[in-house]
Amino acid sequence: MIVTIGGIAAHELADTFGTPLYAFDGDRIRQRVRALQSAVPGHRPKLFYSIKAHPSVAILRLLSDLGVGGDACSPGDLAYAARAGLHGDEITYAAVSFPTGDRDALIDTGGFLIADAPAQLTMYAQRTEHRRDVGLRVSPSITAGFHPLVQAGARGSKFGVAPSAVRSVVCKARQLGLRVTCLHVHLGSDVASPMSHVAALELVLKLATVDAPDVSIIDLGGGWPVPFATFDAGNHYPPASPSDSYLLAEMGEQVRTRLDRFRAATGRPIKLRFEPGAYLVMDAGFLITRVTDLKRPETGFDSPRPMAIIDSSYSHLFSAVIHNTFHEALVDGSSGRPLVHQDVGGHLMQAGDILARDRLLPALEVGDVIVFVKAGAYKASQASVFNGRPRPAEVLVDRGVARLVRRRETVADLVRFEAHGDAVPEDSRLGD
Numbered sequence: 001m002i003v004t005i006g007g008i009a010a011h012e013l014a015d016t017f018g019t020p021l022y023a024f025d026g027d028r029i030r031q032r033v034r035a036l037q038s039a040v041p042g043h044r045p046k047l048f049y050s051i052k053a054h055p056s057v058a059i060l061r062l063l064s065d066l067g068v069g070g071d072a073c074s075p076g077d078l079a080y081a082a083r084a085g086l087h088g089d090e091i092t093y094a095a096v097s098f099p100t101g102d103r104d105a106l107i108d109t110g111g112f113l114i115a116d117a118p119a120q121l122t123m124y125a126q127r128t129e130h131r132r133d134v135g136l137r138v139s140p141s142i143t144a145g146f147h148p149l150v151q152a153g154a155r156g157s158k159f160g161v162a163p164s165a166v167r168s169v170v171c172k173a174r175q176l177g178l179r180v181t182c183l184h185v186h187l188g189s190d191v192a193s194p195m196s197h198v199a200a201l202e203l204v205l206k207l208a209t210v211d212a213p214d215v216s217i218i219d220l221g222g223g224w225p226v227p228f229a230t231f232d233a234g235n236h237y238p239p240a241s242p243s244d245s246y247l248l249a250e251m252g253e254q255v256r257t258r259l260d261r262f263r264a265a266t267g268r269p270i271k272l273r274f275e276p277g278a279y280l281v282m283d284a285g286f287l288i289t290r291v292t293d294l295k296r297p298e299t300g301f302d303s304p305r306p307m308a309i310i311d312s313s314y315s316h317l318f319s320a321v322i323h324n325t326f327h328e329a330l331v332d333g334s335s336g337r338p339l340v341h342q343d344v345g346g347h348l349m350q351a352g353d354i355l356a357r358d359r360l361l362p363a364l365e366v367g368d369v370i371v372f373v374k375a376g377a378y379k380a381s382q383a384s385v386f387n388g389r390p391r392p393a394e395v396l397v398d399r400g401v402a403r404l405v406r407r408r409e410t411v412a413d414l415v416r417f418e419a420h421g422d423a424v425p426e427d428s429r430l431g432d
């Protein structure tokens with residue numbers, strides 16, 4: 001099997017850029033953008049890529065060329081957006097914490113605030129240069145998302161204001177000289193059924209009818225699941241199959257009906273916004289690793305199966321451990337080898353650092369390139385340097401060309417921020 005990413009073999013990428021390496025397929029990202037932009041007949045949702053999924057200036061630029069803005073949640077996200085040339089209406093901002101420094105960073109970009117709580121409105125209004133229009137995040141009490149840790153819309157979650165409080169928060173905004181023009185609801189990641197998004201839409205449209213009469217924008221957040229796909233020998237993915245539980249077309253039709261009904265009843269057209277993260281980049285991103293060692297039962301390894309050790313770990317595939325996500329492992333250039341049940345272990349000094357367990361893979365050898373799929377969202381962004389292992393480089397493969405878009409961290413980077421000896425500035429001490 002030759003594993004290709006955007007038409008380039010994984011082993012070529014590994015040889016040229018080194019491993020471990022995140023590689024992204026630009027065309028796959030574009031396909032996803034088009035699918036979501038055209039999902040609702042008669043409406044064109046404005047997409048804001050959720051930067052937290054994978055902050056990358058290169059990907060933000062690629063998306064910006066397609067009319068996609070950025071959904072930020074921190075000054076760091078805003079810095080990525082600014083580097084990619086986004087500002088003003090191309091930025092939307094929703095955060096659970098909003099200290100003055102974060103507020104100032106947002107106002108400097110001209111981005112659009114989605115307030116998570118009334119206190120954020122007060123804080124926002126204290127600076128005079130702010131925009132007048134703001135959004136408000138609603139807590140829908142809808143349980144959706146693939147794991148309890150990501151079910152942001154469930155009852156009792158820390159985000160947003162209760163539907164019953166919307167009217168009073170809208171009044172408070174008015175008193176502060178602000179206008180709530182957008183209601184926002186984000187359910188969670190990997191929402192299984194379109195009807196969950198539709199239920200969220202119905203809730204905010206109801207609120208917009210009476211409690212929030214200035215609303216002209218509904219932002220349904222993110223959570224569009226990555227279509228189920230298997231991989232053929234050329235590592236080509238079929239398009240979303242009818243067996244996918246989440247049908248975009250069904251969501252689109254149901255959303256269209258509700259928006260049109262709302263317009264007929266109120267005379268108010270609604271602009272729709274989505275904030276996809278994983279849907280755009282999850283399976284456009286791959287983690288390319290190399291086998292560095294082999295452990296075999298016949299040479300004293302206390303296991304019924306051989307284990308290949310790679311130069312990467314769960315630090316680079318974070319959710320595999322914390323959310324138990326499954327990542328298919330593809331072995332590049334392994335045609336003709338017998339298939340053997342094997343494990344793949346990471347290089348961390350931690351027993352649980354196993355990236356593939358009891359998988360039927362071609363008999364692995366030192367030097368083999370193993371590619372983990374669905375590594376594009378919430379992996380690099382949550383990667384750590386645990387055990388003194390610098391974070392991988394990133395490449396974007398686009399239109400047949402692979403380009404380094406983030407350099408590999410080095411060991412020197414790891415110690416760069418140590419404040420020690422002569423390097424300690426005068427104002428970094430207390431009590432001398």
Ligand SMILES: Cc1ncc(COP(=O)(O)O)c(C=O)c1O
Pocket residue numbers: 050052053071094152186188189190221222223224275276277278279377
């Ligand atoms: C407010 C908000 N919008 C959008 C997203 C993106 O979610 P997903 O990557 O599941 O599409 C998130 C993820 O945490 C979020 O918190």
